[in-house]
């Protein structure tokens with residue numbers, strides 16, 4: 705048995721929140737998209753519209769379906785607008801303090817039966833759940849970027865997550881035509897436990913002068929058949945997110961092998977957060993983007 709999901713609330717309208725809204729609306733759910741910055745909601749909906757238009761031009765989607773899906777997405781100007789959601793997926797910045805504050809404000813607004821999920825890349829589901837009034841109805845639903853393209857979703861139970869919550873989350877994700885992998889609640893779960901140390905090592909490789917940005921990315925694209933080089937991928941994920949994940953691994957597993965590269969720290973301190981900021985290991989103000997080292 706699974707619970708019924710009709711309306712999905714999404715908190716955070718950045719690259720992940722808008723991607724989750726995109727696939728949820730296409731699967732027939734009503735979607736309410738909230739962000740702390742109203743202009744981000746507008747930008748998120750514009751991105752969804754553009755990405756759906758690309759799907760129409762590549763004949764993966766009919767224009768009629770695009771229009772219907774866009775019609776199912778409503779901006780939420782306040783968290784209170786999410787009151788009637790059956791499932792709320794938090795996809796705000798990868799910062800535990802921010803996420804805790806969101807759950808503290810959100811949970812009293814929701815129906816007690818509603819499920820709450822987080823798209824966190826790394827933070828303990830059990831710890832986040834303990835900050836809510838519904839640890840049994842809380843779960844990690846970890847989508848991959850870009851959401852409309854990537855097939856995988858990691859499902860992560862907290863220690864208190866009930867079977868009904870897990871089964872409902874699984875049915876929801878399957879209805880989006882995604883493949884599930886189940887990860888235990890350890891720092892950064894499966895994908896990022898493996899991927900982020902590789903990206904961090906690529907940044908050390910740059911930091912130590914073993915190769916240039918271009919050399920490192922070319923090496924991994926052509927030498928290991930990765931679709932993107934690790935520095936290009938770091939910029940794509942967001943360097944702030946990469947650093948937060950490495951910090952969670954470093955602190956959570958207490959092993960120096962996860963020490964974030966000082967160059968990654970410096971880039972984040974400079975505000976060079978990657979593609980979303982216009983500059984990271986590449987400068988995106990140029991077309992094509994120019995490697996910065």
Ligand SMILES: CC(=O)CC(=O)SCCNC(=O)CCNC(=O)[C@H](O)C(C)(C)COP(=O)(O)OP(=O)(O)OC[C@H]1O[C@@H](n2cnc3c(N)ncnc32)[C@H](O)[C@@H]1OP(=O)(O)O
Pocket residue numbers: 755758759762764824825847848849850851852853854895896899931932937941945
């Ligand atoms: C950090 C975490 O917590 C976890 C993570 O997500 S880690 C990151 C995981 N993601 C990856 O590793 C992505 C690696 N990169 C890739 O797979 C590919 O480079 C890519 C799919 C992003 C782009 O593929 P590409 O072949 O270079 O580019 P392109 O031809 O433009 O795109 C392929 C398709 O994806 C679509 N697409 C590309 N970027 C998109 C985006 N941001 N949103 C929606 N659709 C997108 C394109 O429209 C295109 O679709 P069609 O075939 O229908 O035209």
Ligand SMILES: NC(=O)C1=CN([C@@H]2O[C@H](COP(=O)(O)OP(=O)(O)OC[C@H]3O[C@@H](n4cnc5c(N)ncnc54)[C@H](OP(=O)(O)O)[C@@H]3O)[C@@H](O)[C@H]2O)C=CC1
Pocket residue numbers: 715716717718719720721738739740741744795796797798799802806823824825826846847848849940941942945980
């Ligand atoms: N990037 C990736 O590849 C992946 C990321 N994730 C996870 O998804 C989540 C979001 O990442 P991503 O979309 O990349 O990040 P983005 O930076 O693109 O988007 C985060 C959004 O959250 C907003 N936000 C910040 N604080 C609040 C708040 N209190 N209430 C509502 N919205 C808020 C931000 O607004 P503002 O900019 O104004 O602060 C921003 O619009 C993170 O937990 C991340 O780890 C998961 C899988 C892949």
